[in-house]
Amino acid sequence: MQWRRAHRYRDEVATRARQQAAVADLGQRALAGLPLDDLIDEAVACVAGELGTDYASVLELTRDRRGLLIRAGHGLPPGVIGGVLAVRADELPGYALESDGPLVVDDFAEETRFGPSPVQRDLQIVSAMAAPIGTPGRRFGVLGASSRRAHKFSPDDALFLQAIANVVGAAAERARTDELVRDSEARFRELADTTPALMWMTDAEGSVTYVNKGWLRFTGRTLQEELGATWAVGAHPDDLHELLSRWREATARREEFRVEYRLVRADGSERWVLAEGLPRYDAGEFVGYVGTATDIHDRRLIEDALRESEATFRDLADSAPVMIWTTDERGLVTFVNAGWLDYTGTTLEEELGPSWSLGVHPEDAPAVISSWNEKLAERKPWELEYRLRGKDGNYRWIVDRGVPRYEGGRFVGYVGTAIDIHERKTMEARLREVYEREHTIAETLQRSLLPERLPRIEGLEIAARYLPAGHGNAVGGDWYDALERADGRVALVVGDVVGHGLRAAAIMGQLRNAFRAYGLAEISPAEVMARVNRLIISGEENAMATVLYLVLDRETGDVTFASAGHPPPLVLSSDGTEFLEGGRAVPVGAAEPGIFREATATLPPGATLLLYTDGLVERRDASLEQRLGELAEVARDADGGVEGLCDSVLMRVVGERRPDDDVALLAVRPRPVSTGSMKLALPAEPESLSVLRRRLGRFLHAVQASEEAAYEVTLTVCEAAGNAIEHAYGPVDATFDVEVSFENGTLLAVVRDRGSWRERRGTHRGRGLKIIEGLMDDVQVTTEADGTVIRMRRRLAA
Amino acid sequence: MTSAEVAIERRGGTVVAHLSGEVDMTNAARVREELLVSVPNDALALVVDLDGCRYLDSAAIEVLFDLARRLGRRRQELRLVLAQSSPLLRVLTLTDVQSVAGMHETLDSALAQ
Numbered sequence: 050m051q052w053r054r055a056h057r058y059r060d061e062v063a064t065r066a067r068q069q070a071a072v073a074d075l076g077q078r079a080l081a082g083l084p085l086d087d088l089i090d091e092a093v094a095c096v097a098g099e100l101g102t103d104y105a106s107v108l109e110l111t112r113d114r115r116g117l118l119i120r121a122g123h124g125l126p127p128g129v130i131g132g133v134l135a136v137r138a139d140e141l142p143g144y145a146l147e148s149d150g151p152l153v154v155d156d157f158a159e160e161t162r163f164g165p166s167p168v169q170r171d172l173q174i175v176s177a178m179a180a181p182i183g184t185p186g187r188r189f190g191v192l193g194a195s196s197r198r199a200h201k202f203s204p205d206d207a208l209f210l211q212a213i214a215n216v217v218g219a220a221a222e223r224a225r226t227d228e229l230v231r232d233s234e235a236r237f238r239e240l241a242d243t244t245p246a247l248m249w250m251t252d253a254e255g256s257v258t259y260v261n262k263g264w265l266r267f268t269g270r271t272l273q274e275e276l277g278a279t280w281a282v283g284a285h286p287d288d289l290h291e292l293l294s295r296w297r298e299a300t301a302r303r304e305e306f307r308v309e310y311r312l313v314r315a316d317g318s319e320r321w322v323l324a325e326g327l328p329r330y331d332a333g334e335f336v337g338y339v340g341t342a343t344d345i346h347d348r349r350l351i352e353d354a355l356r357e358s359e360a361t362f363r364d365l366a367d368s369a370p371v372m373i374w375t376t377d378e379r380g381l382v383t384f385v386n387a388g389w390l391d392y393t394g395t396t397l398e399e400e401l402g403p404s405w406s407l408g409v410h411p412e413d414a415p416a417v418i419s420s421w422n423e424k425l426a427e428r429k430p431w432e433l434e435y436r437l438r439g440k441d442g443n444y445r446w447i448v449d450r451g452v453p454r455y456e457g458g459r460f461v462g463y464v465g466t467a468i469d470i471h472e473r474k475t476m477e478a479r480l481r482e483v484y485e486r487e488h489t490i491a492e493t494l495q496r497s498l499l500p501e502r503l504p505r506i507e508g509l510e511i512a513a514r515y516l517p518a519g520h521g522n523a524v525g526g527d528w529y530d531a532l533e534r535a536d537g538r539v540a541l542v543v544g545d546v547v548g549h550g551l552r553a554a555a556i557m558g559q560l561r562n563a564f565r566a567y568g569l570a571e572i573s574p575a576e577v578m579a580r581v582n583r584l585i586i587s588g589e590e591n592a593m594a595t596v597l598y599l600v601l602d603r604e605t606g607d608v609t610f611a612s613a614g615h616p617p618p619l620v621l622s623s624d625g626t627e628f629l630e631g632g633r634a635v636p637v638g639a640a641e642p643g644i645f646r647e648a649t650a651t652l653p654p655g656a657t658l659l660l661y662t663d664g665l666v667e668r669r670d671a672s673l674e675q676r677l678g679e680l681a682e683v684a685r686d687a688d689g690g691v692e693g694l695c696d697s698v699l700m701r702v703v704g705e706r707r708p709d710d711d712v713a714l715l716a717v718r719p720r721p722v723s724t725g726s727m728k729l730a731l732p733a734e735p736e737s738l739s740v741l742r743r744r745l746g747r748f749l750h751a752v753q754a755s756e757e758a759a760y761e762v763t764l765t766v767c768e769a770a771g772n773a774i775e776h777a778y779g780p781v782d783a784t785f786d787v788e789v790s791f792e793n794g795t796l797l798a799v800v801r802d803r804g805s806w807r808e809r810r811g812t813h814r815g816r817g818l819k820i821i822e823g824l825m826d827d828v829q830v831t832t833e834a835d836g837t838v839i840r841m842r843r844r845l846a847a
Numbered sequence: 848m849t850s851a852e853v854a855i856e857r858r859g860g861t862v863v864a865h866l867s868g869e870v871d872m873t874n875a876a877r878v879r880e881e882l883l884v885s886v887p888n889d890a891l892a893l894v895v896d897l898d899g900c901r902y903l904d905s906a907a908i909e910v911l912f913d914l915a916r917r918l919g920r921r922r923q924e925l926r927l928v929l930a931q932s933s934p935l936l937r938v939l940t941l942t943d944v945q946s947v948a949g950m951h952e953t954l955d956s957a958l959a960q
Binding site: 824 | 850869871873904905906909934935937938941
């Protein structure tokens with residue numbers, strides 16, 4: 050009979066990769082629009098499963114921020130979920146709300162900062178972790194894991210818990226935003242339908258998707274008749290040509306536009322209207338225009354009439370529903386109509402003369418006065434939107450427009466009309482607010498997903514910058530990352546998710562995690578790309594990204610890289626600059642199966658590598674070649690190391706204005722072990738041995754030791770270090786020193802501790818010494834005043 | 848962090864333990880426990896396959912000696928599998944592990960005995 054049983058130790062790398070895959074998976078599901086409740090259920094199951102704890106739960110801060118609702122839990126006894134805990138800073142959940150990262154409790158009995166929550170106390174929890182969900186100003190709640198038995202959590206476990214909390218936080222924020230946007234959309238429609246103005250919306254192609262009741266009343270058509278048509282339907286044939294050419298011009302550039310034309314009213318009459326439109330964005334994508342049409346017929350007639358006769362003008366003016374005024378040639382008011390007086394609540398006498406600007410909002414007054422004086426001096430038409438005080442004391446937005454009047458060729462002053470546009474302005478402001486809010490959330494999300502600071506990687510100078518797109522452009526999904534692999538090489542990645550806004554930022558977070566997990570697995574760049582590609586294609590999101598993934602050997606300067614539709618990295622050295630071409634393929638997410646290639650190159654000694662996203666080099670007014678040339682030139686002139694390089698590139702390639710697209714930059718410069726020696730001090734504890742092994746591995750790789758020699762040297766130095774660790778006593782923070790040098794084919798290793806050498810007890814320790822003596826050519830142990838020194842020498846094969 | 852993995856399978860009367868990763872003083876005791884509990888009383892021998900092992904220090908070698916001693920009391924045999932080309936071979940020879948455990952180049956040869 051065969052049976053099989055596997056005992057598994059937690060392998061650091063495998064565990065980390067699996068945890069990151071779990072985070073990526075949960076993120077994918079969040080993006081696929083899994084309802085928040087289901088996502089939270091999955092999050093707690095995932096936490097308990099991956100960490101092997103008895104319980105996991107999500108606590109949600111109540112609206113009054115004084116309670117924590119136990120929203121979901123894994124393993125909890127019946128009746129606990131749905132309960133509310135008081136927020137108390139002296140208990141773990143309340144404490145976690147105020148902290149900016151994950152908290153780890155090995156044993157509550159020894160924890161001094163806070164105690165367990167009442168639920169944890171009832172369950173007799175010994176070990177626990179908790180991570181805040183949501184950004185500090187907008188906490189959603191706390192994610193926790195706890196265990197009845199003592200459980201040792203690693204730093205990776207804590208990071209994993211925080212990463213899951215971040216996914217839940219992003220999903221909760223997204224759910225909240227969706228609600229807000231839906232809410233403001235509904236409010237917008239309600240407002241639009243009750244406003245007397247004529248309003249319309251189009252899709253990106255210009256077809257009408259919405260007109261308000263005011264528009265329907267005006268044209269006498271039904272909503273069904275209007276929808277889908279171009280909104281130029283109903284325009285007077287003589288105006289159609291200009292109307293359409295203005296419209297095309299504006300939409301091509303996605304600019305605001307305005308045009309005056311005649312619209313046929315329900316009763317068949319033609320009315321002059323002023324149509325104005327603003328481009329609309331949803332999640333950063335252009336989705337069409339929103340606009341208004343204002344009846345300016347009376348104003349047009351009045352302006353026309355004025356040319357005919359002053360008397361007809363005054364008659365007309367006073368019966369017109371708009372506000373009308375005239376001035377003399379010095380700009381002093383000579384007349385305002387009943388409509389104006391009705392609006393301001395003033396008398397004609399008060400308005401005449403130089404006093405008309407008194408009712409202007411103080412914030413707008415300087416612009417009103419200076420623009421008016423400027424136009425008056427040049428006798429040119431004047432037009433401005435500003436706030437004017439009404440008779441109830443409240444300011445309302447008006448658009449005021451004046452044209453010069455001539456009598457027999459002589460300039461005699463201005464005639465002006467003003468229209469109340471307060472509703473339109475308010476609506477514009479609200480729309481802007483909605484888009485602004487989305488922009489801010491996406492930017493926050495993006496920042497929370499980027500590494501706050503890059504990991505410190507020994508033997509590598511590293512600097513990175515992230516510059517969000519300028520105002521009015523939604524943030525993109527750019528990212529950068531750097532990680533040290535266990536084989537002594539470093540993986541670097543820079544990528545750009547196609548698209549903008551919340552969705553792109555969230556996808557970026559998932560891709561970054563995927564590259565981390567696969568990057569640690571020590572597979573080739575082309576294979577990493579292929580795996581990420583499969584991951585994207587199998588997901589429900591139609592995501593696509595350009596990525597550059599590169600593996601660098603710090604000692605030799607050898608790089609292997611794959612580019613998925615990404616601009617080439619730049620190498621800077623004393624030889625000049627060079628772009629690393631080759632290894633090119635389509636963006637990830639574009640095709641399955643994706644065929645990815647990789648290329649290799651060797652960096653000259655002292656070279657710096659610059660990775661970037663296309664926001665840096667892509668600009669509408671210059672070709673890519675031109676921009677790459679500029680980049681190379683700026684990089685060549687930069688000084689101040691990798692930090693200085695990033696600063697110069699941003700300052701001189703991007704310049705003062707914020708870019709149209711996001712820019713991510715990553716500059717690295719390998720510092721090889723060139724001196725032929727290494728020196729380090731480590732805490733005298735067993736955990737230092739694996740650190741020492743990695744450092745020795747890198748050094749021995751650098752001096753080209755054979756695999757066998759590398760193992761034997763590592764083993765002997767670690768045996769000597771193990772001795773130092775066993776003999777360490779006294780202060781808890783005891784350390785030992787290791788110095789290794791390589792000269793003329795001979796390696797010298799010195800291990801120095803602060804204890805005294807003792808013949809090890811038992812055969813086991815005797816074996817340690819036997820190993821040291823057997824594998825080294827020469828070993829000397831000396832006892833000095835403050836400790837023991839072991840000197841070991843070995844000749845390495847050429 | 849030092850990490851190792853032990854995968855156990857039973858081949859007839861023999862228990863095979865595939866030991867991979869790194870073993871040093873931080874995890875040697877755990878590895879020993881894993882190996883010990885994997886051998887039931889009725890097994891004839893324990894074969895420890897070291898092919899996936901990247902690092903063994905003196906504490907790990909002590910585990911092998913201890914294992915051989917305990918198994919010996921139960922009249923069970925310890926055999927090790929290690930390729931001739933493995934960098935670990937010299938250390939095992941140096942510490943005389945072959946005096947307590949049979950060394951084999953392949954798993955098949957360890958099982959054939």
